[in-house]
Amino acid sequence: MTTFKARYKKDSSSEYQTLITHLSETGMYAELFAKKIGLPKPALLIGLLHDLGKNCESWARYLDENQTSDSNRKKDDHGTAGGQFIYNALVNDQKTNFESIAQLLAACIMYHHGTGLPDVIKTDGTLQLLERLNKNKNETHVDESTDNLDESIRKRIDAILLDSNFIPETLEIIKKLTKSEIKQARYFNLGLIARFLSSCLIDGDRRSSALFDKGIPVREEDAVIKPDWKRLMERLDNHLIGFPADGKINKIRRIISDRCAEFAKRSDGIYTLTAATGAGKTLASLRYALSHAETAGKDHVFIIAPYTSILDQNADVIRGILDPNGKNGQIILEHHSNLDSSEKTEYFNDSSQTWNVPIIITTMVQFLESLFASGTRKIRRMHQLANSVIIFDEVQTLPASCTYLFTWAIKFLCQNANVSALLCTATQPGLDKLESDYAIPLSSESEVIHDIAGHFEELKRVVLIDKTRGILPEENEIKNKWTLDEVAEFIGGLNEKSLLTVVNTKSQAQKLYKALVKQHTDWHIIHLSTNMCPAHRRRDIEKMKDYLKNKINKCVCISTRLIEAGVDIDFDGAIRFFAGFDSIIQTAGRCNRNGELKDTDGNFINGKTWIINIVKEEEIIRSLPDLIHGQEVMETILRRYHSNKGKYNHNLLHPELISDYFEIYYKQLPDSLLKYKIPEHEDTILDLLSDNSKSEEEYRISAKQKYGENAKPLTQFRQSFDSAWKAFEVISQNTIGVITPFENGDGIIKELYAQPDFQRCQELLKEAQQYSVNVFPNKINEMLDKGIITKVPMKNDLEIYTVNDRFYDQNIGLSDEEGRMTANIA
Numbered sequence: 001m002t003t004f005k006a007r008y009k010k011d012s013s014s015e016y017q018t019l020i021t022h023l024s025e026t027g028m029y030a031e032l033f034a035k036k037i038g039l040p041k042p043a044l045l046i047g048l049l050h051d052l053g054k055n056c057e058s059w060a061r062y063l064d065e066n067q068t069s070d071s072n073r074k075k076d077d078h079g080t081a082g083g084q085f086i087y088n089a090l091v092n093d094q095k096t097n098f099e100s101i102a103q104l105l106a107a108c109i110m111y112h113h114g115t116g117l118p119d120v121i122k123t124d125g126t127l128q129l130l131e132r133l134n135k136n137k138n139e140t141h142v143d144e145s146t147d148n149l150d151e152s153i154r155k156r157i158d159a160i161l162l163d164s165n166f167i168p169e170t171l172e173i174i175k176k177l178t179k180s181e182i183k184q185a186r187y188f189n190l191g192l193i194a195r196f197l198s199s200c201l202i203d204g205d206r207r208s209s210a211l212f213d214k215g216i217p218v219r220e221e222d223a224v225i226k227p228d229w230k231r232l233m234e235r236l237d238n239h240l241i242g243f244p245a246d247g248k249i250n251k252i253r254r255i256i257s258d259r260c261a262e263f264a265k266r267s268d269g270i271y272t273l274t275a276a277t278g279a280g281k282t283l284a285s286l287r288y289a290l291s292h293a294e295t296a297g298k299d300h301v302f303i304i305a306p307y308t309s310i311l312d313q314n315a316d317v318i319r320g321i322l323d324p325n326g327k328n329g330q331i332i333l334e335h336h337s338n339l340d341s342s343e344k345t346e347y348f349n350d351s352s353q354t355w356n357v358p359i360i361i362t363t364m365v366q367f368l369e370s371l372f373a374s375g376t377r378k379i380r381r382m383h384q385l386a387n388s389v390i391i392f393d394e395v396q397t398l399p400a401s402c403t404y405l406f407t408w409a410i411k412f413l414c415q416n417a418n419v420s421a422l423l424c425t426a427t428q429p430g431l432d433k434l435e436s437d438y439a440i441p442l443s444s445e446s447e448v449i450h451d452i453a454g455h456f457e458e459l460k461r462v463v464l465i466d467k468t469r470g471i472l473p474e475e476n477e478i479k480n481k482w483t484l485d486e487v488a489e490f491i492g493g494l495n496e497k498s499l500l501t502v503v504n505t506k507s508q509a510q511k512l513y514k515a516l517v518k519q520h521t522d523w524h525i526i527h528l529s530t531n532m533c534p535a536h537r538r539r540d541i542e543k544m545k546d547y548l549k550n551k552i553n554k555c556v557c558i559s560t561r562l563i564e565a566g567v568d569i570d571f572d573g574a575i576r577f578f579a580g581f582d583s584i585i586q587t588a589g590r591c592n593r594n595g596e597l598k599d600t601d602g603n604f605i606n607g608k609t610w611i612i613n614i615v616k617e618e619e620i621i622r623s624l625p626d627l628i629h630g631q632e633v634m635e636t637i638l639r640r641y642h643s644n645k646g647k648y649n650h651n652l653l654h655p656e657l658i659s660d661y662f663e664i665y666y667k668q669l670p671d672s673l674l675k676y677k678i679p680e681h682e683d684t685i686l687d688l689l690s691d692n693s694k695s696e697e698e699y700r701i702s703a704k705q706k707y708g709e710n711a712k713p714l715t716q717f718r719q720s721f722d723s724a725w726k727a728f729e730v731i732s733q734n735t736i737g738v739i740t741p742f743e744n745g746d747g748i749i750k751e752l753y754a755q756p757d758f759q760r761c762q763e764l765l766k767e768a769q770q771y772s773v774n775v776f777p778n779k780i781n782e783m784l785d786k787g788i789i790t791k792v793p794m795k796n797d798l799e800i801y802t803v804n805d806r807f808y809d810q811n812i813g814l815s816d817e818e819g820r821m822t823a824n825i826a
C-alpha cells in the first residue's frame with residue numbers, strides 16, 4: 001500500500017513527513033487554537049482535511065519527481081479536494097442544508113496558501129468560491145483521495161460529521177459570535193470568524209511542517225506558551241519601587257499606576273487611560289496589562305504603537321525592566337520593519353511569524369494587517385490576538401480610513417475572544433461618540449483617571465499660545481499668515497535656551513533649517529525628516545539629546561511631525577505649524593516635558609508652545625487631506641475658544657475643547673471614508689467585508705439571466721475577502737526605498753554594484769532598510785534624469801536604486817540640490 005507523503009525534509013531526498021502525521025498534527029494545532037472562540041470541532045475538521053488532495057498517486061509522483069530531479073512540474077492542486085469533500089458531506093445530505101457553514105469550512109481548506117480566503121462573491125457578481133468547488137473532480141482527485149484516506153483519520157472525520165449535534169452546536173456558537181443588532185456587523189463578524197479559523201489552520205499547517213524540518217517532535221503542551229506573569233509582574237514592581245516618591249509629578253504617576261493595578265482586577269472590557277504627556281502611561285499601562293494577564297490567565301500582552309519611534313523607545317524600556325538579557329523574540333518580541341539585522345535572531349525569526357511569545361510590541365500597521373491584510377503570513381498571526389490584553393498607545397493616531405474597521409474588530413475581539421483593551425493617549429479620539437452603529441461602548445466607568453480635567457490642570461507644564469493670523473472673523477481681511485522668513489525671525493527673537501519647531505512638510509523643514517543655519521552660526525540646529533534614513537535620524541536625535549543636556553549653546557530642532565510622538569525629549573519652548581489638535585498637543589508634550597523649567601529667580605514656570613499658520617505659497621499640502629481636514633476643524637476650535645475663554649478657564653488645552661475637536665472631526669468626515677473608501681470604486685472595504693450589497697446585486701442580475709428561478713440564493717458568507725484585503729493599506733506603502741550612502745549604507749551600495757548572488761542580495765536589502773529613504777514612484781524617473789539616484793544593474797529582476805553621494809546631505813538627508821553642506825552635527 002502506498003505511503004502518502006506530505007513533504008520531504010529540506011535538502012533531503014529520503015526523509016519525509018507522512019501525510020497521516022501532518023494531518024493529525026495540523027488538526028491538533030487548529031483545534032487547540034480555535035478553542036479560544038469555542039470552535040474546536042470545525043477547526044479540527046479543516047485541519048484533518050486541508051491536504052486531502054495529497055492523498056493520491058498524482059501528488060505522490062509530483063512530490064517524488066520534484067525532490068529527486070530538476071523537474072519544475074507545476075504543483076498539483078491539493079487544496080480543492082478537501083473543500084469539495086466537506087462541502088458535499090454537509091450540503092448533499094438531504095436531511096440538512098447547511099450551505100453557509102459548508103462554504104466557510106471549504107474556503108478555509110481551499111485557500112490555506114497564497115493570499116488567503118477568496119472573494120466568495122467577486123465584485124462583478126461572480127461566485128468565485130462555488131466555481132472552485134465545482135472544479136472537475138478528475139483534476140482535484142477528490143474521489144481517489146477520499147478512498148485512500150487512512151482509517152484512523154477517516155474515523156476522526158466521521159466522528160464529527162456523523163454527530164447530529166455538530167452542525168446545530170456550531171450554528172449556535174456562530175450565532176453567538178456574530179450577535180449584533182446591526183445586520184452589517186453580523187456579516188462582518190462572520191468574516192472575522194472565517195479569518196480566525198483560517199488563521200488557526202494556517203498556523204497549525206506551518207508549525208507541523210517547520211518542526212518536521214527542524215527534527216523537533218510535536219507536543220501539544222508546547223503549542224501554546226505558558227507565560228510566567230507573576231515573575232514578570234515582580235520585576236516590574238521591583239523597578240517601580242526604585243522611583244522617587246517625592247515631588248508632585250512622581251506622586252501623580254504613582255496614583256495613575258495604582259489605578260491601573262486596580263483596573264486590572266476588572267473583567268475583560270474596553271477601557272481608556274487619558275493621561276497627560278509625561279504622566280507615566282507606558283509603565284502604568286504595562287502594570288495593568290501584566291496584572292490583568294496574571295489574574296485572567298491570558299496568553300499574551302500586546303503593546304501597539306503607531307510609529308516605530310515610539311515602539312523602539314517603549315521596547316527598550318520594557319525589555320530593560322522585564323528581560324534585560326533576553327533576545328528579541330524570547331519573552332518580548334519587538335516586531336516592526338525597521339529592526340536592525342543584528343536584532344533579528346533565531347528567536348525573532350520564529351516568533352515574528354507566529355506571535356507565540358508572552359509580550360508582543362508591534363505597530364498599529366502590523367496589528368491591523370493581522371486582521372485585514374492579504375497574505376497567509378499576516379492571516380496566520382490573527383488567532384494569537386485571542387485571550388490577550390491589548391494596549392493601544394497614542395490611539396488617536398489611528399488612520400481615519402480605518403476607524404470603523406478598528407471599532408468593529410475591537411468589539412468582536414473583546415466580546416468573543418477574551419480580549420481586554422486599554423486605549424491610551426492624552427487626546428482620546430472620542431471613539432464612543434461616533435455614529436451609534438460604529439461607536440465603541442464607553443462610559444465614565446471605563447476611564448482610569450477619575451477627574452480628567454483636574455488631572456490635566458495638576459500636570460499643566462505648558463501654555464498653548466495662538467499666534468495664528470486671519471482665522472478669527474475680525475482678522476480675516478487684515479492679517480496675512482506667516483512666511484518662513486518671519487518664522488525664522490520669530491525664532492531668533494525668543495529667549496528659550498532650547499526650541500522645537502514642528503512643520504508640516506519636508507520642504508518647509510529644509511528651508512527653515514537652512515535659513516537658521518545662515519543666521520545663527522553659534523546655535524546647535526538640528527533637522528529631522530523622513531528625507532533622512534532611519535540610522536541618520538537616530539544619530540542626530542542622540543546628538544540633540546546631548547546638546548539639550550549640556551545646555552551650552554542654544555539648541556533648535558526643525559522637524560516634521562515624526563518627532564511628535566515617541567521621542568522622549570524635552571525643550572524649553574515649542575512652535576507648531578498649524579495642524580489638527582492632536583498634532584498640536586503632541587508637540588506641546590515635548591515642551592517642558594519633565595516640569596523642570598524655571599525663571600531667572602529659580603521659580604518653576606510653564607513652557608510655551610506657539611501655534612503659527614503659514615502662507616499658502618509656502619505650504620503645499622494638497623496631497624495631505626487628513627492635515628487639511630485637521631486644520632479646518634482646528635479653526636472652528638480656535639474660534640470657539642476665543643469667543644468664550646472663561647468657559648475654558650483661559651486654557652487652550654482644556655479637555656472639553658479636545659473632546660469637541662474629535663467630535664467635530666469625525667462628524668465632518670463622510671461615512672465612506674471612515675469605512676475605508678477604495679479609490680475609483682463604489683464600495684468600501686467595510687462593505688466588502690460585511691454584507692457586500694453591491695456585489696450581491698451584481699450576482700442577482702447575472703444569476704437571474706443565467707439561471708432564472710434556479711439561481712442559488714446567497715448565504716451570510718458572501719464577503720469579497722481577497723478584493724478587500726488587497727485594497728487595504730493602513731499607512732500608504734506606495735513608495736520605493738532608495739539606499740543612501742549614509743555610514744554603513746555606503747558599503748552596502750558598493751557590495752550591490754559588485755553583483756552578489758541572489759541570497760546575499762536579499763540579505764543586503766534587509767540591512768539597507770536602516771539606510772534607505774522612501775520616495776514616491778512618480779519621482780523615480782525624474783530623480784534618475786537629474787542624477788540624484790542610480791539604478792543598480794542587476795542580473796535578476798530586482799529593481800534597486802541608490803542615492804548618489806553628492807545628493808545626500810549629512811544634515812538634511814536626501815536633497816535635490818547638488819553639493820553637500822558641512823555637517824552641523826559635531
